[in-house]
Amino acid sequence: MTDKAEGSLLYLDDVSVSFDGFRAINRLSLVLEPGEMRAIIGPNGAGKTTMMDIITGKTRPDTGDVLFDGSVDLTRLDEAAIANLGIGRKFQKPTVFESHSVEDNIALALKARRGAFAALFHRRSSVEQGRIDALLETIRLSEKRDLLAARLSHGQKQWLEIGMLLAQEPRLLLVDEPAAGMTDAETAETAILLKEIARTQSVVVVEHDMTFVRALDVKVTVLHEGSVLAEGSLDAVSSNPKVIEVYLGR
Amino acid sequence: MITTFLIDSLDRRGRIVVGLLVALALLVPAGNLLVPEGNVFHVSTYQLTLCGKYLTYALLALSVDLVWGYCGILSLGHGAFFALGGYAMGMYLMRQIGTRGVYADPLLPDFMVFLNWKELPWFWQGFDMAWYALLMVVLVPGLLALVFGWLSFRSRVTGVYLSIITQALTYALLLAFFRNDMGFGGNNGLTDFKDILGYPIQAPGTRAALFAASALMLAIGFVIASAVVRSKLGKVLVAIRDAESRTRFIGYRVEHYKLFVWTLSAAMAGIAGALYVPQVGIINPSEFDPAASIEAVIWVAVGGRGTLVGPLIGAVAVNFGKTWFTGVLPEVWLYALGALFVVVTLFLPRGIVGLWDKLVTGRAKPAVEANGAGRQTGEAA
Ligand SMILES: Nc1ncnc2c1ncn2[C@@H]1O[C@H](COP(=O)(O)OP(=O)(O)O)[C@@H](O)[C@H]1O
Ligand SMILES: [Mg+2]
Helix, strand or coil: CCHHHCCCCEEEEEEEEEECCEEEEEEEEEEECCCCEEEEECCCCCCHHHHHHHHCCCCCCCEEEEEECCCEEHHHCCHHHHHHHCEEEECCCCCCCCCCEHHHHHHHHCCCCCCHHHHHCCCCCHHHHHHHHHHHHHCCCHHHCCCEHHHCCHHHHHHHHHHHHHHCCCCEEEEECCCCCCCHHHHHHHHHHHHHHHCCCEEEEECCCHHHHHHHCCEEEEEECCEEEEEECHHHHHCCHHHHHHHHCC | CHHHHHHCCCCHHHHHHHHHHHHHHHHHHHHHHCCCCCCCCCCCHHHHHHHHHHHHHHHHHHHHHHHHHHHCCCCCCHHHHHHHHHHHHHHHHHHHHHHHCCCCCCCCCHHHHHCCCCCCCHHHCCCCCHHHHHHHHHHHHHHHHHHHHHHHHHCCCCHHHHHHHHHHHHHHHHHHHHCHHHCCCHHHCEECCCEECCEECCCHHHHHHHHHHHHHHHHHHHHHHHHHHHCHHHHHHHHHHHCHHHHHHCCCCHHHHHHHHHHHHHHHHHHHHHHHHHHHCEECHHHHCHHHHHHHHHHHHHHCCCCCHHHHHHHHHHHHHHHHHHHHCHHHHHHHHHHHHHHHHHHCCCHHHHHHHHHHHCCCCCHHHCCCCCCCCCCCC
């Protein structure tokens, strides 16, 4: 499609989408390099979640290019195909499988063949069990492995969802407001966990919590009314007059 | 691989159910054929046939639960698959009549002679062979489900819209089968059967064998359903039920999973119908009645959806109730059934099995058998 996309992991160019005439995403462009971690901030309704919907195939853009790996056109694929390309997503509202145990939630997300017949005859291998145990350790839910996910606290569900995301071994993680509803201590731990993940995978994090974004210490993109308002270090964007106006003014 | 897969699939409760069904398959026919009349252990032929019919209903209920209880697909048209299986069996039984019909035509069933048809329609060919008919019992409902499911799941029709089109499906078939020119005996359906596999269909031995076959088929259906819901595929089904779009985002093709369980369920319903027809001696379009499909859903709700034992208990319990009510207070039955459904929906979201779990084991069963609703908060995080 375009040479500019070459070498990028995720490439959005001039993307727009409207809902009943309302432009939720307005000529949005964004490029993510392989291995990069990016924080996206912006007021409520800025279009952050909608952007993730577009990348993961939930929403089709009206116009614009959305490319993965420099060449794969994501606008032509469905959710499952995009997930299997290696794009994982954590939702703003934590969504885990409530009537499955914590362990089964991880097991379902674990990278494996996704076909119905493969699942029908699937037997959990010791390698897989080891992966599951390690992930449960990482998200500190080993003790709760047999509990129904419905029983977890809000913060624990957020962590379980991050665990499910890791289980998929995606190349790109899209994480929507991971710290929402967490205590300060949990938020700090989440920042550490995400930075840990970012050492091996590319991550896009949407977050409101400025302490959290500061802790991540990565390039920040400010979204406003569906387009990029500013981009740069957190200090640079937070001293940007346009950004100050959006956050404080109006 | 398949055998260990099936054997490992039963939990303790499942083993009890399968054991009971196998025992029923042996003891009830023995009570009918070997124990003399007057003895307390004697089972009359009427009772035997009635129970055999209930067992086929239980298999139908199991098939409904597989899609509704475990995958959240509320089918209000499963009676259609049951009836199609029944018609396939009916066609075989019709062709077994041969020259013993009223018009003594060696090839054409009576109703075709009556309609002045000169030759057997193409879709009646082959039904003189038992193996072919049995294949059709599974294939016809299975293929219809495959096509219907492929179209609706691919376009992501879910929830109440899907339920409505399943009702439309069975209603359309009801109207079609009512027509004489469809070639399925119209209003009267198929009846006056004589033989099955060469044995007289009314003979006590045949009836006992049909009962045993129903109990064993139910046991086999139960083992298969159990293997399916306890596999990883079964866990994906429950995941779809609880959070369909989440399941897509971790890479599962939801429509394929739905299509698999939907088609399997339809085939199971078809087998139930095929066992039902020789025992009641008739198949007519009323089996396509949308109300019949709704009744099957009520059996599942009463017994406990999302549990495998529930639909069996529900189907048998509700139909005992129906037999009793229609004997004593026939005009009250439908109201009683409606009231039962309301009560169960409001107070027993997991039906009789859920109530049992609550009273006896003190807590609802975890994980796969859980249903999202009606669970207790005993094990706080
Ligand atoms: N499916 C949809 N239908 C209609 N409007 C939508 C839809 N999704 C998002 N929107 C609207 O688009 C805007 C951006 O929403 P969202 O992406 O959720 O914002 P953010 O995540 O930045 O808070 C909001 O005004 C929201 O109401
Ligand atoms: Mg949002």
